[in-house]
Amino acid sequence: DVKVTQSSRYLVKRTGEKVFLECVQDMDHENMFWYRQDPGLGLRLIYFSYDVKMKEKGDIPEGYSVSREKKERFSLILESASTNQTSMYLCASRGDSGNTIYFGEGSWLTVV
């Protein structure tokens, strides 16, 4: 089974703090993604990466950055957390030859 693991399931951070959300996949997938999931808005793409050290902006990149130093790991960074970034964050991965995107369990982030 493909495993996409998000190390932090629940976080509470203060406004202005720097936040790191880590994601690791074990299937040697080239492509990795970060989404945020909000009620009534569905899933929106924040950033994606198609190779090590490569990154592309998704639909809502403002306030976020990412890092992909190793193929299996894709980190989402909130440089200065704000309350409107309170959300569920989902990491996903997909191989170049595969159609299926696999998701992690999600990280619930609350910014107070």
Place this chain on the structure above:
Amino acid sequence: AQRVTQPEKLLSVFKGAPVELKCNYSYSGSPELFWYVQYSRQRLQLLLRHISRESIKGFTADLNKGETSFHLKKPFAQEEDSAMYYCALSGTHSGYALNFGKGTSLLVTP
């Protein structure tokens, strides 16, 4: 631009009744269409993709290019089908990323 529309936020049906969750899309090329499901407190998981033309858990979906639709159907709903359902499209936008609809919450009552 590619867009996925799920017109119903909430769909409530009785157990044993037929279910149809609607999905319409806009895309200029040949899209890949998917249905994902999220049960309570579980991760998002793939239910169906149009390429495979499978039936999973009794659900089917047919891609209708003329109507640009990919509706999800099941003839007899079960209580365990209660979940959030997302229609998604993969095209050339954002590499291999999926573009999701806003989701439909399906509630099956006894």
